[in-house]
Amino acid sequence: MAFPRSFNSFAKNRVATLAPFFIALTLSLTVSAFALPEHAGAEITLVNSNPTHPVGRLILLRAEIARHDDLYFRHNASDISDEAYDSLKRELTQLEQTGPQSGTSGPTESTTASLGNDHTEGFASVAHRQPMLSLKKAYTESDLRAFIHRVEQSTGRHELSWVIEPKFDGIAVSLTYENGRLLRALTRGDGKQGDDVTKNVLTLPTLPRTLPQGSPKLVELRGEVFINDADFARLNAQREEAGEPLFAHPRNLAAGTLKTLDSREVAKRHLSIVFYGLGAWEGIPAKPASQQALHALIKAWNLPAVDTITMAQTADEVCGAVIRLGRQRTALGFPTDGAVIKINDTNLQQQLGASAEAPRWAIAYKFQPGRVSTRLRAITLQVGRTGIITPVAELDPVEIGGTTIGRASLYNAEAITRRDLRIGDWVFLEKAGEIIPRVTGVDISHRSPTAVPFIFPQTCPACAAQLVRNEGEAITRCPQRDCLGQLRRRIEHYVSPEVACIKGIGPALIASLVAGQRLKTVADLYRLRRDELMNTGNVSEVNAQQLLAQIEQSKNTSLPRLIYGLSIPGVGRTAAAEWAGRFVDLPHWAEATREELSKRDSVAADAVILFFGRPENRTLIDDLVMLGVHPKNGNHPGKIGKLTNITVVLTGTLHSWTRAEAKQQIEAAGGHVADSVSRHTDLVVAGEGAGSKLAEAQSLGIEVLNENELRKRLRY
Ligand SMILES: [Zn+2]
Incomplete structure (x- = not known):
């Protein structure tokens, strides 16, 4: 290559x-971002406009659930928590069972009996050999015990063999292997037919395309495509660098990625896959006799398998295992929102059978989300190194999932208005995907009359420049490149381990050197004198000496790191690395034409051209070279x-x-x-x-x- x-x-x-x-x-x-339509759902039109009337409520519920399904399945977005969604569904089931049947409410089939539909335009719809059911859900320990009790009653046995698996929070898929070769990959779709995502699934690095000899003639393997915690964090770090809004939820990201029409995009996101179930199974050898045997077989076939499995016999043991899993869940390395409890014995599974919606031998227990409420004290603005302004919620410190949170990013102005956040409100805080704390909504019932709407400032908190927000863009920027807020961040970035790795200079020292006008660009780091550090920075002589040695050593920084260290809006590590592979040194790169730069990424190329359109940025390069920061591309x-x-x-x-x-x-x-x-x-x-x-x-x-x-x- x-x-x-x-x-x-x-x-x-x-x-x-x-x-x-x-x-x-x-x-x-x-x-690149995949755009989510801001308002993807259809408007609700009520046939019977009185929502408190049972028929009206029924119609409203169906419409509301359909809207959420559309958002969730087709647009990979959600404006409701899973718990709230499930409670709508529970209410609908109840109304349908007990309430009046409406003759005028359009389709009479129950929404809850359907499985939703994830079909997306652009993907071929293909039938599953065996329907792909979803699972019944339990929200409390007593739900779970009631389920186990029902199974015990109908089998007439008390010490059953149960398997407890973590519930992966991704998108369910079914992969068909025929004669040992991967034939196709489908999403759940409506349970009967799903979207053909084979091309995208083939980009998953851990997925073998063939099964070893001795596999059956045809097998449908059920599993989940998800994004693990490390990859989620890495993608968001890249987006932060590139000045793009962060992904809020790993499940939406996995689902959205799998439904991306460009497989190259999918490959870049590095999705994971895991297998835990069976659909059709044709030919010899016989189907595995238990869920445990299935897990062993998945491993033997070199397919990614579930590692954290617990066996249990009684309701007490099952509940104990589920609680333990709940405690471990943040440390598992992948997103999980619950546990799946299955009967181990395949014959018993068959005997118990399934309803139209879900098997009777398994249930999903949903963990309580890590959600707390706390008071929003203030909203402050953070100035980023490329000028992006991020509103930050200043909260009464509160513990969530084992950590104390006092601040949370609010991403952008839009996110504040959409939730109607007001200063003094009680807000709900969740750990999205168990990683980033996120303000998910307002407890309106607690709203105090003194709560005041937040008016997004017009000027930069650091330099007072008029803030800029382009039409159709969610991001607000400070346009002033010499803004001291941005400068501090740029220098913090430059000295970080990802760039020049200069130890012994932290945000406080940087702030005082910037305020004292000793640092106006990153190049000024190489002009610092010992007496300046001691006088302006209040650093001891020994520390100043050590810091200067570190700064001197950082002249060896590699070319890609240095390019990345310049904090050019829209230029991340990946673009920097690509250029560093093609340009011999810093001046050659800085003098490159748009055509030379844009070999792979025209957006980043434009950003560089714009950057060097300002003479002071050319001077910066000259200064760096003159001061001895002149990395040559060692790998050129x-x-x-x-x-x-x-x-x-x-x-x-x-x-x-x-x-x-x-x-x-x-x-x-x-x-x-x-x-x-x-x-x-x-x-x-x-x-x-x-x-x-x-x-x-x-x-x-x-x-x-x-x-x-x-x-x-x-x-x-
Ligand atoms: Zn500013």
């Missing part, structure tokens, strides 16, 4: 050694072999070198060798039998080389 792969080490792109087709895809640039053709400032982790057994020799080689090329994989790792060299470090590197998106590739990199 004819592209420079060297910049991978910086871009922390996906595992190069696993799937060659995949690298080509991941090298393209920043993750002709200069292959340098690992300057690259942190490498070795794992597994190498054949031609001992560990010590490999370490020596890497250090001779300017790299560091670290013992454990972290987000500061640039490169992992995996020898034979590489284990958890390799897995960790993969989950963090760190480039992995094998021994030969390392030798090549070192110019052997």
Whole structure:
């Protein structure tokens, strides 16, 4: 493949050694947003306009549920919590069972008996061999005990064998393997036929396309496509860099990604898949005799399997296992919103059978969401390094999911008006996907008459410049590049481990040096004198000396890091890495034409052209070069072999070198060798039998080389 792969080490792109087709895809640039229509649902029209009348309520409920289904399934968005949605459905079921039947309410079939429909335009609809049912849900321990009791009653047995699995919070899929080959992948759709997402599913790096010999003639494997916590965090970090709004929920992201028409986009998002169920099974050998045996078979077929499974026999044991899982859920590494409890024995499953909607031998227990309410004290504005203004909720500190939260991002002005947030309100705070705390709504019943609407300021809190919000854009920006708020953030970014890695200079020192006009650009870091640090920054002589040494050392920063460190709006790490693979040094890159830059990402290219349209930014480059910050592209053709400032982790057994020799080689090329994989790792060299470090590197998106590739990199 004819592209420079060297910049991978910086871009922390996906595992190069696993799937060659995949690298080509991941090298393209920043993750672009998929647009969610702001108001995707149909308007509700009431046939009977009195919503308190049972018939009116029934119609209203059906329309409301249909609207949420549409939002959720077709637009991968949601403006209601799962609990609220499920309570609408429960109410509808109850009304349909007990209430009057309306002769004028249009379709008479029950909404709750249908499974919703995730069909999306642009995807072919294909029938499932066996219907893909959803699960009944339990919200309380007594719901769960009642279910177990019912199963015990109908089987006449008390000590049943139960399997408890975590409930993955993603999008359900069904994969058909015929004669051992992956034939197609479908979403649930309406349960009878689903959308053909084979092309997108094929981009999943952990999914084998074939089953080993001895698999049945045809098998439908049911599972879930989801995004794990590390990838979710990585994608949001990239979006933050590129100045794009963050993804709020991993499930919506997984669902939206799987329904993206451009498979290259899907590959970049790095979705995961797991299998836990069966649909059709044709031919020999016989179907697994239990759920446990199915899990073992999934593993034996090298398919991603559920790792955290508990067995239980009594209702007490089941409840105990579910509670334990609930406690562990934030540490599992993937998003989960509950537990699935299944009868282990396949014969017993068949005997219990299924209703039109759900099997009678399994139930999903939904965890209480990590939701608390607290008072919104104030909304402040945070100025980002590229000028993006983020409103932040200042809250009465409250504990949620084990951490104390006092602030939460409100993303943008739109999010505040949409929720009608007022200062002094009691707001609900949730941990979206168990990671980022998020204000999800207002407790209107607690609204005090003194609560005041928030008026989004017109001016930047740091420089008082008029804020800019382009039509149709959610983002508000401070347009003043020399805004001191932005400058502080840019310098904080520049000294961070991701860029120049200058230790001993934190936000407070940066703030005082900026205020004292000692730092006007990042280049001024290289002009700092010891007496300035001691006088303006109030730093001790020893610390000043050490800091200056660190600053001096940072001149070795690599080209991609430096480009990324310039904080150009719309330019993230990926774009920087791509350019660094093609341009020999900083001035060559800075003088490149739009055409030369836009090979892969025209948006980022435009951003650079705009950036250098301002003379002071050209001066910045000249200053950096003059001050000795002049990284050459070590990996540029002709200069292959340098690992300057690259942190490498070795794992597994190498054949031609001992560990010590490999370490020596890497250090001779300017790299560091670290013992454990972290987000500061640039490169992992995996020898034979590489284990958890390799897995960790993969989950963090760190480039992995094998021994030969390392030798090549070192110019052997
Ligand atoms: Zn400003």
